[in-house]
Amino acid sequence: MTTSAFACLLVFSLIGYVWNRQAATAIRKDGARLHSLVGFHGAYSLLVVLVPALVVILLWLLLQGPVIDALLKSGLTSRLDGLGTGEVQLIVAEIKSIARGVVFGTPEPWKVDAAQHLVTLQMRAGQLLLVVVAAMSLALVVVSRRKVSAEFRARHGVERIISGLMIFCSVVAVFVTIGIVASLMFETSKFFAKVSFVEFLFGTNWEPQIPLREDQVAAEGAFGWLPVMLGTLVITVIALVIAVPVGLMSAIYLNEFAPRKFRAVAKPLLEILAGVPTVVYGFFAILVVAPAIRNFGQSLGLDVSPNTALAAGGVMGVMLIPFISSFADDALSAVPQSLRDGALGLGATRAEMMTGVLFPAAIPGIVGGVLLAVSRAIGETMIVVMAAGLIAKMTMNPLDSVTTVTVQIVTLLIGDTSFDNPKTLAAFALGMMLFIVTLIINIFALRIVRKYREAYD
């Protein structure tokens, strides 16, 4: 049904295009001077039909599911009364699978009836959509056809519609941000209704296990995010200890000392390192790096955990090398030539020119790049999910296993759908903290980078 609605929409808009275009051509043949080219008359009709009908179809598809669910449930009030949300969801899911023709065992007759009802509802919705779209398109085709005249400013109309569409496109990015903030806030507020804000912010115990059933004996669950944050910090620091010196030194060498040919090879090589997906780095960490570190540590008589923070942090550092080096390279290149010439003219060696003049002048840009790398490291997920630990400990020992905010988000949410227990909601609270921290760092970093760029322009 949806496909035929789209097809219907397409056909009507094309009819509108051809019809208006022919009408305009006829007017021009009669000797009148048209304001707009005939193509614009056609395009006007096309857009007038296409845009509103498309909006209707998309909104319809968006709302159809929830509305049909509500109708289905309202037909079953006598059966569903007094049941928990989880049970209701289960029954609805079962009815839906019966409606799709997937039947396990012999379902109760009222469920079969409900499935029948659901199928009818879905068919009605599809038919209704088709009728609405067809009627609307037809009306719009007729309306736009009646506008065709020599004086009609079809081009202006087309341009207005296109401008509107483009404004919509640019606002989507804002909507995405609003969507992120709103969804995180909504779920987080539900979380803080169950767990106190102070406990989350200052608690030093993170054990998000909760009893699944009422009678189950299990830990109550503790939601203090400090150990998780500490683990994130440990891994971030390890990553930066590797990425910052290596990235900066390679940028300095490439920018000032490397022969042109060497630079042409080395720079793409570094960029390959940036293009490798993080899941690949994660596998690299567990396949090669973690065993290597463990063996090396054991040969020194150290007790190294199998998923030591060094492995995850070290591999993350390798991932960030190209990030820092390209930012530093850009910052160094942005320093005006006159500063270089001045330093060299005073008799400085090139190394002195670099460390004494270029590097200090480029510091703001470099700091911005490092800050962006910090936010990348905090938000990086796959490497730590695969190579770091799951248990939150208050430790700063890099040989130990630590966990991070992103690891907890992923492990809390994998395979869990219900949003009504503190365990899943905790993931959203962590996500909120992650978003806020990275946002602050990003805004700060982008401001530094931008301000610095303006200084020499």
Next chain:
Amino acid sequence: MTDLSSQSARSHLNRRNRHQTMIKGFGMAAIGFAALMLFILVSSLVSSGYKAFTQTHVTVEVFVDPAEIKPERLPRGGFDDVLLASLKTYFPEVSGRADEKALEGIFSNGAQFTLRDRIVADPSLIGQSITITVPTSDPFDQLAKDLVKRDTPEAQRRVSDREIGWFDTLDKAGAISEPLNWGLISNTDSRFPELAGLKGALMGSFWALLVCFVISFPLGIGAAIYLEEFAPRNRLSDFIEVNINNLAAVPSVVFGLLALAVFIGWMGMPRSAPLVGGMTLALMTLPTIIIATRAALKAVPPSIREAALGVGASKHQVVFGHVLPLAMPGILTGTIIGLAQALGETAPLLLIGMNAFITSAPDSPLDSATALPTQIFIWADSPERGFVSRTSAAILVLLTFLITMNAIAIYLRSKFERKW
């Protein structure tokens, strides 16, 4: 006036030159470190992954016994017993349920289904002898590839001495072969490493990227054109710009949370569907495309715009008729790079459930599926030994796609880039 040839001046100069050599040395060491890491990364993946591109097969003569397989009972029948009987022609001494079970373990679990499919397709084979080539099970595959060392003590090995003896006998009889492992591409996921393939993941990634492209390409270009060519410079457009830049730096897992809460929780879209995955990836790719498109539009010189305006074109006609076509190569390059990033993205797909165990390839973006990177994650987490090399092989497949996409982008850029 210092004497430049004096001892102190010379030693000072030497010190300064040493300083320079040291800095250069550090720089080269840093680049060397990065290159070494890249080398270790690639070589470890290749050395563990290349073995998964072949698969050990065993070829046996099977007598399709009408006593075990009856035409009227198809597709049911004692296919495993028939297969076992074919092996027992080599090893008549094996008897007893436990030993027969062990002998049967040479075959992959999927062998009986291969045989079943052949006989169901052509029931006239019942009563005849047919030759069939099927994968061996994972331990024997590892043995054939020398991943199970024969000199390790038997207790620490996954195959016993007796099983090695069987395998060697079969090998001497010419029944063992190691053809290219097309199953890696044409099979879907499986619990058994020797049967697991990437078809479902490839299809899932394809659908997700298609959805991602269909959404993010028009939206991105529309936004970029508006912001670059039409938007008045005011607070609102500044705000939108800051917003887009920040969106590009939001951690990917947060997009997964958004998708989970809005697309799945609120709109009730299906979990594990490439449609939802594609929509999530589209939101992440959007900033990349917008930034690339704006750069490409900026690179078109103003003289083009002025010339078109001068002969009476409207602002829209200038942009859509002249500027946009000239900027298209740059836009496409940026889009392909954005899609390549989206192809390697894993974390948001995990949150929307694209890491489920699914044994059929998706036919539409609404079916449950995995994607290439999430499949890698699943296999990396699997305990079976055979999945280690499968994971590396899957990574090599993913990297091949990424390299191809980036190569196309570089080609487009070098071919159509114009210097004004």
